[in-house]
Amino acid sequence: MTGDGVRLLAPDGTRVPHPEHSIDLSPEELRSLYRDMALARRFDAEGVTLQRQGELGLWPSLLGQEAAQVGSVRALRDDDHAFPSYREHAVALGRGMDPLALLRLFRGVDHGDWDPAEHRFHLYTLVIGSQTLHATGYALGLAKDGSESAVVAYFGDGATAQGDVSEAFNFAAVYGAPVVFFCQNNQWAISESNERQTRVPLHQRARGFGFPGVRVDGNDVLACLAVTRWALERARRGEGPTLIEAFTYRMGAHTTSDDPSRYRDAAEVESWRAKDPLLRLERLLRAEGASDDAFFAATEAAGEELAARVREGVRSMAAPGVHELFDHVYAEPHALVDEERAAFDVYRAAFVQEG
Amino acid sequence: MTDTKVRYQEFRLPDVGEGLQDAEIVRWHVGAGDTVTDGQVVCEIETAKAVVELPVPFEGVVRELRFPEGATVDVGEVIITVAPPDAAGPPDAAGPPDAAGPPEEPVRTPVLVGYGAAAAPTARRPRRAAPAPAPAGRGADRPRAKPPVRKLARDLGVDLDRVRPSGPHGDVTREDVRTAAATSAGPAGAPGPAAPGSVASGPAASGSPAPGSVAPGSVAPGSVASGFVASGPVAPGLAAPAPAASAPAAPGPVPAEAYETRVPATAVRRATARAMTASAFGAPHVTEFVTVDVTRTMKLVERLRKDPEFAGVRVSPLLLAVRALLFAVRRHPEINASWDEERQEIVLKHRVNLGVAAATPRGLLVPNVKDAQSLTLPRLAAALDGLVTTAREGRTTPADLAGGTLTVTNIGVFGIDTGTPILNPGEAAILALGAIGPRPWVHRGRVVPRQVTTLALSFDHRLVDGELGSRVLADVAAVLHDPRRLATHG
Numbered sequence: 001m002t003g004d005g006v007r008l009l010a011p012d013g014t015r016v017p018h019p020e021h022s023i024d025l026s027p028e029e030l031r032s033l034y035r036d037m038a039l040a041r042r043f044d045a046e047g048v049t050l051q052r053q054g055e056l057g058l059w060p061s062l063l064g065q066e067a068a069q070v071g072s073v074r075a076l077r078d079d080d081h082a083f084p085s086y087r088e089h090a091v092a093l094g095r096g097m098d099p100l101a102l103l104r105l106f107r108g109v110d111h112g113d114w115d116p117a118e119h120r121f122h123l124y125t126l127v128i129g130s131q132t133l134h135a136t137g138y139a140l141g142l143a144k145d146g147s148e149s150a151v152v153a154y155f156g157d158g159a160t161a162q163g164d165v166s167e168a169f170n171f172a173a174v175y176g177a178p179v180v181f182f183c184q185n186n187q188w189a190i191s192e193s194n195e196r197q198t199r200v201p202l203h204q205r206a207r208g209f210g211f212p213g214v215r216v217d218g219n220d221v222l223a224c225l226a227v228t229r230w231a232l233e234r235a236r237r238g239e240g241p242t243l244i245e246a247f248t249y250r251m252g253a254h255t256t257s258d259d260p261s262r263y264r265d266a267a268e269v270e271s272w273r274a275k276d277p278l279l280r281l282e283r284l285l286r287a288e289g290a291s292d293d294a295f296f297a298a299t300e301a302a303g304e305e306l307a308a309r310v311r312e313g314v315r316s317m318a319a320p321g322v323h324e325l326f327d328h329v330y331a332e333p334h335a336l337v338d339e340e341r342a343a344f345d346v347y348r349a350a351f352v353q354e355g
Numbered sequence: 356m357t358d359t360k361v362r363y364q365e366f367r368l369p370d371v372g373e374g375l376q377d378a379e380i381v382r383w384h385v386g387a388g389d390t391v392t393d394g395q396v397v398c399e400i401e402t403a404k405a406v407v408e409l410p411v412p413f414e415g416v417v418r419e420l421r422f423p424e425g426a427t428v429d430v431g432e433v434i435i436t437v438a439p440p441d442a443a444g445p446p447d448a449a450g451p452p453d454a455a456g457p458p459e460e461p462v463r464t465p466v467l468v469g470y471g472a473a474a475a476p477t478a479r480r481p482r483r484a485a486p487a488p489a490p491a492g493r494g495a496d497r498p499r500a501k502p503p504v505r506k507l508a509r510d511l512g513v514d515l516d517r518v519r520p521s522g523p524h525g526d527v528t529r530e531d532v533r534t535a536a537a538t539s540a541g542p543a544g545a546p547g548p549a550a551p552g553s554v555a556s557g558p559a560a561s562g563s564p565a566p567g568s569v570a571p572g573s574v575a576p577g578s579v580a581s582g583f584v585a586s587g588p589v590a591p592g593l594a595a596p597a598p599a600a601s602a603p604a605a606p607g608p609v610p611a612e613a614y615e616t617r618v619p620a621t622a623v624r625r626a627t628a629r630a631m632t633a634s635a636f637g638a639p640h641v642t643e644f645v646t647v648d649v650t651r652t653m654k655l656v657e658r659l660r661k662d663p664e665f666a667g668v669r670v671s672p673l674l675l676a677v678r679a680l681l682f683a684v685r686r687h688p689e690i691n692a693s694w695d696e697e698r699q700e701i702v703l704k705h706r707v708n709l710g711v712a713a714a715t716p717r718g719l720l721v722p723n724v725k726d727a728q729s730l731t732l733p734r735l736a737a738a739l740d741g742l743v744t745t746a747r748e749g750r751t752t753p754a755d756l757a758g759g760t761l762t763v764t765n766i767g768v769f770g771i772d773t774g775t776p777i778l779n780p781g782e783a784a785i786l787a788l789g790a791i792g793p794r795p796w797v798h799r800g801r802v803v804p805r806q807v808t809t810l811a812l813s814f815d816h817r818l819v820d821g822e823l824g825s826r827v828l829a830d831v832a833a834v835l836h837d838p839r840r841l842a843t844h845g
Binding site: 049057256259315 | 367412
């Protein structure tokens with residue numbers, strides 16, 4: 001499997017038949033995939049704007065990766081678990097997360113410590129690749145509990161250079177953990193290109209660990225959904241892990257602190273713009289008469305509404321209480337934490353007030 | 356937002372990177388009186404990292420731009436004010452923004468992440484007991500020192516900015532700090548020009564409290580204020596002298612502000628200053644000169660200007676000088692290289708990214724033509740043209756500036772014979788093209804007027820010996836003397 005990988009929807013919006021992976025979705029399902037991608041894109045753009053206005057400390061944009069995220073998360077059952085890295089905003093929305101929960105982390109008013117059990121969406125993990133280990137362990141636990149739930153671990157191409165990811169691959173393979181390793185290969189690990197990170201296409205790594213690896217066109221939401229669904233069913237049947245390499249592109253900067261024009265060509269960005277995930281689904285919807293202008297206008301309006309809600313929500317976020325710093329160090333009260341909290345209070349009392 | 360007291364809103368320059376101190380306003384997209392919407396891009400700023408567009412967080416009518424284009428603004432400063440759309444009257448009705456009289460009440464300034472809630476002048480806010488440990492200077496200008504050395508300096512009350520570094524990469528070492536501490540604390544009561552921040556540290560350094568100070572740890576609520584001034588430490592690990600307590604000495608005669616004007620340096624100017632200092636004092640330069648009869652090149656320039664393949668692009672002697680340099684690089688590829696100080700290696704570059712020094716409204720920029728060696732002459736001409744036009748319009752991107760391997764500077768356009776150019780940092784050579792004009796010249800045994808110029812080549816003597824530098828310069832001269840060599844010797 002080379003090139004763009006499994007593809008069911010070409011950039012021009014035409015369907016592509018595939019011998020193993022096919023999918024039959026109703027017009028309503030197609031529309032809702034488009035809507036989720038469009039809302040995620042609008043939400044993400046608002047994150048960038050809010051950072052530029054000084055309201056967020058940082059924002060990692062998902063622009064260009066909507067299909068990989070929306071397609072894969074749509075394959076999850078409600079009782080499945082997603083372990084994200086830090087760019088999985090569309091996955092978060094797909095799991096029903098409150099978008100403001102993500103923004104609280106990037107505004108620095110909390111530690112991104114939402115309840116992972118509530119939506120089976122685990123914590124954003126900025127330590128590169130370590131969530132693959134958490135996901136593998138969690139998946140093994142589910143299997144040992146006799147559950148039929150499965151787990152998806154999200155990570156990027158850069159993470160594949162980390163030891164944690166190799167350990168997770170091996171452990172999951174040896175124990176047959178019901179986990180899907182979903183790698184969004186967006187071509188750039190900050191400023192390091194693929195060719196500087198790996199000597200083989202990433203999906204081929206899996207073979208060496210003894211489980212299947214599949215490349216999928218990461219800008220094709222249908223292919224991402226079909227292949228992730230297939231991999232999750234393998235996991236539920238006890239056939240062990242799968243590696244999915246969603247071949248996609250980070251259209252924006254690595255984060256708002258990055259300037260990609262320093263290390264990549266504008267021509268490369270343009271070539272990927274032609275493969276835009278939303279555009280190709282829009283073309284399909286229009287060609288098959290599944291959506292009209294009114295639908296797209298309503299989707300855009302919903303995006304603006306979401307953006308306005310997010311904007312107001314961020315601007316009115318209360319600053320955290322200083323004692324929250326100590327709240328989650330241990331689950332139970334702890335004498336040392338109590339002592340440090342008291343010492344911190346004494347320290348703060350040493351500040352003067354300026355009249 | 357609908358409160359009747361709302362007159363205008365302030366947008367403060369946010370930290371759009373991580374830990375930026377300031378940014379330069381490159382361009383305003385709006386002016387006073389313009390209507391703006393929430394999220395609309397109002398200006399472009401240039402930080403140490405990138406040019407970034409800033410969206411305003413309000414809707415309404417622009418009341419005032421606080422800084423002109425080109426100004427360098429600290430993070431947290433108000434850059435633009437916007438009157439709400441429902442505010443009565445046009446923006447000008449409020450009168451000139453800086454007119455005397457009670458200022459209007461600004462409202463709801465956005466919170467800047469990392470800078471705390473916006474502090475109105477009257478707000479009560481905590482002030483640190485100990486002086487802030489972070490230096491005030493820009494990150495890039497911070498003296499290099501390892502964290503334990505920084506701590507030592509803090510403990511000894513030594514200002515790292517004033518320590519002469521002796522470490523391998525210009526790092527300040529422990530010894531440097533100790534030496535500096537000994538020097539400043541040395542002659543008791545010596546009224547010399549001790550640096551602010553490095554004096555009055557004798558008692559603190561020796562561990563005994565200064566007279567009148569409160570012992571560390573015994574700060575009582577009622578004595579807090581005096582505790583700050585005299586005793587630095589109020590908590591373990593924060594021990595530091597209070598520089599505020601020592602007034603800086605004011606040596607010398609009255610400053611002559613009347614005879615000088617201080618101009619804040621733009622981001623480009625500061626970058627140029629850093630780069631030139633690093634290059635001039637980091638790379639040993641050798642400059643060689645050759646004076647050459649370029650009459651044939653000038654005739655070729657005339658012919659090319661009429662050639663349809665060159666229609667619409669500028670054909671100049673510079674173009675052929677660039678081509679001559681590329682010719683020399685093909686024959687002597689070792690000149691297209693750089694010195695890796697850290698690894699003690701020579702890095703041979705496979706592509707020639709040829710830079711051209713351009714005077715622009717924002718200062719000196721050296722954008723480069725990527726893969727110049729692979730271009731045909733018409734395409735090279737178009738690329739140089741585009742580069743210079745883009746630079747003059749101020750639209751040069753960081754990508755245009757990055758990755759240069761050799762540079763040509765055309766000082767001849769100013770009527771100058773020649774010079775000793777400083778290398779663009781990281782490059783091994785730079786060619787200066789002097790003024791071209793008629794001179795008496797010995798041609799075929801007779802003194803006749805010929806078109807003559809002087810070429811100068813500066814090179815980095817760490818990796819380029821005199822022989823290589825000379826051969827390269829001789830090749831450039833030979834091509835400009837007789838451009839037919841491009842066909843016969845290339």
